[in-house]
Amino acid sequence: MAEKIRVLLCSVSLEQKGGVTNYVKLILDNYPRDKYEIQHFVQGCNSKVINVFYPLILVIQLLKFKETLKKFNPDIIHINPSLDWVAMIRDAILVRYAKKKGFSVVFSLGGWKHYISKHFSKKNLFSKFFYNMFIMPDRIFVLAKSFKDDLIALGIDPKKIIRTTMMVESEKYKPTSKTYDSPYTLLFCSRIEKLKGIYQLLDAFEIIVRKYPDTKLVYVGKGSELQNLIKKIHQRKLDGSVTCVGFKSGVEKINYYHHADMLILPSFTEGFPNVFCEAMAAGLPFIGTHVGGLMDVFEDRMQGLVITSIPPIPEEISEKIFELMENKKLLTQISQNNLREGKDKYDVKIVIAALDAIYQQMYTSKGIEE
Numbered sequence: 001m002a003e004k005i006r007v008l009l010c011s012v013s014l015e016q017k018g019g020v021t022n023y024v025k026l027i028l029d030n031y032p033r034d035k036y037e038i039q040h041f042v043q044g045c046n047s048k049v050i051n052v053f054y055p056l057i058l059v060i061q062l063l064k065f066k067e068t069l070k071k072f073n074p075d076i077i078h079i080n081p082s083l084d085w086v087a088m089i090r091d092a093i094l095v096r097y098a099k100k101k102g103f104s105v106v107f108s109l110g111g112w113k114h115y116i117s118k119h120f121s122k123k124n125l126f127s128k129f130f131y132n133m134f135i136m137p138d139r140i141f142v143l144a145k146s147f148k149d150d151l152i153a154l155g156i157d158p159k160k161i162i163r164t165t166m167m168v169e170s171e172k173y174k175p176t177s178k179t180y181d182s183p184y185t186l187l188f189c190s191r192i193e194k195l196k197g198i199y200q201l202l203d204a205f206e207i208i209v210r211k212y213p214d215t216k217l218v219y220v221g222k223g224s225e226l227q228n229l230i231k232k233i234h235q236r237k238l239d240g241s242v243t244c245v246g247f248k249s250g251v252e253k254i255n256y257y258h259h260a261d262m263l264i265l266p267s268f269t270e271g272f273p274n275v276f277c278e279a280m281a282a283g284l285p286f287i288g289t290h291v292g293g294l295m296d297v298f299e300d301r302m303q304g305l306v307i308t309s310i311p312p313i314p315e316e317i318s319e320k321i322f323e324l325m326e327n328k329k330l331l332t333q334i335s336q337n338n339l340r341e342g343k344d345k346y347d348v349k350i351v352i353a354a355l356d357a358i359y360q361q362m363y364t365s366k367g368i369e370e
Helices: 019-030 050-072 085-100 125-134 145-154 198-211 226-235 250-258 274-282 314-325 328-344 348-369
Strands: 005-011 036-042 076-079 104-108 139-142 161-163 185-189 216-220 242-246 262-265 286-289 304-307
Touching: 005 019, 005 050, 005 348, 019 036, 019 274, 019 348, 036 050, 050 085, 076 085, 076 348, 085 104, 085 125, 104 348, 125 145, 139 145, 145 161, 185 198, 185 250, 198 216, 198 226, 198 314, 216 250, 226 242, 250 274, 262 274, 262 314, 274 286, 274 328, 286 314, 304 314, 314 328
Parallel strands: 005 036, 005 076, 076 104, 104 139, 139 161, 185 216, 185 262, 216 242, 262 286, 286 304
Antiparallel strands: none
């Protein structure tokens, strides 16, 4: 029996909510156990006093990391960094230590912050820091061609930058049957934040219910704007048509997909939203903006309808929703296409098979070098 490849999978605590933790959980639940031994390492801290004790926390984190490497001795370290200033300093220290000790490192960038990447083209201390950070990993996973282009502009070798996607357990999301009949239910499933276009969607919904008063809108998710959104819904007397159900996961979340007719995500900015994969798997037409990784995979009238305005204009959002509500043939065609794509492109088996191939190549290359 061949020796198993040891992978240290690093991310924030799995108790946190978001696309990165969902990605990591899916790897941990579905990796080929006959080939790998995978251990999870928690990077970061949820403490609200992190700014006060940050230097001490960094030292403690590095000591834990050193001890884990000593005991587990991984063949590959797969780090899922957070793109904010505090986390990047921490992750740069972890990667530098790992590379100094001769470990192979994968950097998996689950998101992208343009206020950070705008420094890549400048010759200053920030761009030097980012160059030194991103030149260290052996492979870098990104979720969009534009993110890859930013790294290449920084001076990073394009051969080690790999475009990937998020993933979904498509069989769990696949509906037993799907028919589209009025009244329609619209679904928003993401963090309840201004940059997700939550208020533009609410404005668009006001236009929609004037023509189709029985239409429903469900917001699934938590965030800093949740209470304000609930307040605005009440002020506009939309309580009977719009509901905010908070964060949902597992079967409860999937049920909202099964009872919806289309998913709306009018974001100002994105990495590669996991809800896109979930919409595909559930056969839901997707109405969203062309941002981040969606620019590479989201075609107008194929997976749904593209919102061209950013920030999204409520009138355009409502226009796209009307188009699908009033064209059942198009709605059904998109749904059937999405069910196929969810299984063929974004299913956990497909994405993990691609990850397996990269791990194998890195392991083999390391053996040759040694």
